[in-house]
Amino acid sequence: MAGNSAVKVKIDKVEKVYSGRHGEMVALNGVSLDIMENEFICVVGPSGCGKSTLLNVIAGLLEPTSGAVYVDGKEVRGPGPERGVVFQQYALFPWLTVLKNVQFGLKLKGVSEAQSKETAMKYLKMVDLEQFADSYPKELSGGMKQRVAIARAYAVNPQVLLMDEPFGALDAQTRTQLQSELIKTWQEQKKTCFFITHDVEEAVILATKVIIMSARPGRIKKIVDINLPYPRTQEMKMEMPFLDLKSYIWGEVYQEYLEVRK
Amino acid sequence: METRKKDKSFWMQIPDGAWMVLSLAAAVLLWIFIASTEAGGVVFAEPWEVFAKLMDKVSDGTLWQHTYISLFRVIAGFSLGFVISIPIAFLMGWYAPFRNVVAPWVQFVRNIPPLAYIPLVITGAGVGEKAKVIVIFIASFLVLVVTIYQGVCNVDATLIKAARVLGASDKDIFFKVVIPASTPFILVGARLGLSASLTTLVAAELTGASKGLGMMIQKAQGYYDMATVLLGILIIGIIGMLMEQLVKFLERKLTGWQETVQ
Ligand SMILES: Nc1ncnc2c1ncn2[C@@H]1O[C@H](COP(=O)(O)OP(=O)(O)O)[C@@H](O)[C@H]1O
Ligand SMILES: [Mg+2]
Numbered sequence: 001m002a003g004n005s006a007v008k009v010k011i012d013k014v015e016k017v018y019s020g021r022h023g024e025m026v027a028l029n030g031v032s033l034d035i036m037e038n039e040f041i042c043v044v045g046p047s048g049c050g051k052s053t054l055l056n057v058i059a060g061l062l063e064p065t066s067g068a069v070y071v072d073g074k075e076v077r078g079p080g081p082e083r084g085v086v087f088q089q090y091a092l093f094p095w096l097t098v099l100k101n102v103q104f105g106l107k108l109k110g111v112s113e114a115q116s117k118e119t120a121m122k123y124l125k126m127v128d129l130e131q132f133a134d135s136y137p138k139e140l141s142g143g144m145k146q147r148v149a150i151a152r153a154y155a156v157n158p159q160v161l162l163m164d165e166p167f168g169a170l171d172a173q174t175r176t177q178l179q180s181e182l183i184k185t186w187q188e189q190k191k192t193c194f195f196i197t198h199d200v201e202e203a204v205i206l207a208t209k210v211i212i213m214s215a216r217p218g219r220i221k222k223i224v225d226i227n228l229p230y231p232r233t234q235e236m237k238m239e240m241p242f243l244d245l246k247s248y249i250w251g252e253v254y255q256e257y258l259e260v261r262k
Numbered sequence: 263m264e265t266r267k268k269d270k271s272f273w274m275q276i277p278d279g280a281w282m283v284l285s286l287a288a289a290v291l292l293w294i295f296i297a298s299t300e301a302g303g304v305v306f307a308e309p310w311e312v313f314a315k316l317m318d319k320v321s322d323g324t325l326w327q328h329t330y331i332s333l334f335r336v337i338a339g340f341s342l343g344f345v346i347s348i349p350i351a352f353l354m355g356w357y358a359p360f361r362n363v364v365a366p367w368v369q370f371v372r373n374i375p376p377l378a379y380i381p382l383v384i385t386g387a388g389v390g391e392k393a394k395v396i397v398i399f400i401a402s403f404l405v406l407v408v409t410i411y412q413g414v415c416n417v418d419a420t421l422i423k424a425a426r427v428l429g430a431s432d433k434d435i436f437f438k439v440v441i442p443a444s445t446p447f448i449l450v451g452a453r454l455g456l457s458a459s460l461t462t463l464v465a466a467e468l469t470g471a472s473k474g475l476g477m478m479i480q481k482a483q484g485y486y487d488m489a490t491v492l493l494g495i496l497i498i499g500i501i502g503m504l505m506e507q508l509v510k511f512l513e514r515k516l517t518g519w520q521e522t523v524q
Contacts, residue, residue, distance in 0.1 A: 060427075079429070087423070091420040093421060093442070105428035138522075152428070
């Protein structure tokens with residue numbers, strides 16, 4: 001990734017406090033991070049450490065209590081077309097066909113029916129689902145649904161792709177397959193990716209950089225560069241550099257997990 | 263095991279249409295039997311007496327007049343309830359202050375049987391068509407508003423988020439997410455509302471009508487004309503079933519996209 005050192009997303013001392021019935025809950029406690037253009041960031045950490053909160057702040061779906069997020073130097077004040085989001089629960093509109101789901105964002109932008117259809121088909125082809133264009137989400141498996149959601153996010157051509165445990169609900173085999181597809185897509189159409197997972201192996205196989213978060217209050221604990229060559233293959237998972245990184249990160253996360261349980 | 267399996271497949275082989283005929287035939291047989299007993303004969307006229315009544319009233323045109331005016335009241339009251347309940351339910355779902363004031367009213371009135379407030383309606387609206395339509399309106403409105411409100415509350419928050427990150431405005435979210443997501447509830451509301459309208463019809467026609475199926479039944483009772491009473495009951499029942507079929511047809515057309523729970 002040398003030579004490409006522009007900061008794409010700047011997370012600047014972001015703090016998020018939820019106030020509820022039982023008092024205040026500090027979900028993020030001064031998180032700062034510079035995400036470079038075309039980086040693939042994976043965020044790991046024990047559940048409840050504020051990963052989703054951070055993603056929602058970057059997406060503009062949540063307002064930080066203090067601090068700010070900047071994309072290309074511009075402060076985030078709400079959702080925007082340059083940031084796409086893929087949710088764990090797929091979040092496809094069940095009343096729309098696969099094609100219409102992928103067209104959804106394009107139509108909102110005012111793209112014509114014919115043009116949006118063509119673009120949508122292109123991205124359905126990318127995830128290898130063009131023959132399911134006229135199916136409804138209920139007719140698809142979980143893995144296929146998530147591929148539609150990825151196509152939908154790509155269709156509006158965002159520069160930053162935010163993904164919150166997108167493969168978390170899938171079986172191991174489907175997950176491995178989608179990981180490979182995602183790496184391939186990222187290599188073909190460079191985007192800045194921010195990917196949350198609870199699976200350390202998944203983080204290491206995908207990321208250029210893994211962010212380890214600690215809980216109570218949510219902070220960045222460590223940043224680990226993953227200097228494995230691309231294209232990443234499933235075979236790498238059995239090789240030494242990968243295994244070293246994995247066990248190191250796993251150990252760090254496990255420590256945090258024990259902290260939380262105390 | 264073997265025989266049970268065979269039994270099952272035997273019953274399963276009978277088509278739905280044949281079951282309908284069978285069910286109808288059994289009902290008529292039961293009816294004939296009850297009418298032939300001493301105690302039952304007082305209440306139940308013989309089927310052919312009812313059929314003769316039907317022919318009489320069709321040929322002199324009175325049956326159509328009664329049915330027409332009753333249908334008009336049901337449809338007018340229900341349509342009014344439908345049109346008004348939708349914005350009210352959405353306002354309740356979206357604006358907490360509105361909900362907090364109005365929801366207790368709905369809960370309160372919902373538990374009062376229409377018969378109890380009919381005197382109020384007559385005093386206010388006289389004994390004309392207006393009073394009947396108002397009573398049916400109140401009954402269907404309450405059922406509709408409660409059901410549709412549930413639908414609005416049940417709209418998956420992730421779908422709203424997904425739409426927002428794809429660039430949807432509040433208006434887009436209302437028309438392209440909340441309305442379609444609530445359609446199943448709107449249709450269930452319509453079914454319950456229509457059924458409430460019919461149930462209330464007879465009560466509404468107690469407010470002093472000169473025509474209508476409910477009134478036809480009441481007047482016949484005064485003459486111990488049980489054939490006419492049964493005829494009226496049958497026609498109300500048939501109208502109810504037809505309306506239900508109509509809504510079911512719409513459900514198949516409009517909400518076929520729903521995941522069915524297995
Ligand atoms: N809307 C909310 N209101 C109050 N507390 C919340 C809310 N959302 C999340 N939290 C709390 O903030 C913390 C971080 O949550 P989250 O960002 O979802 O963590 P993660 O995604 O890492 O599991 C958790 O303790 C969670 O209970
Ligand atoms: Mg989460």
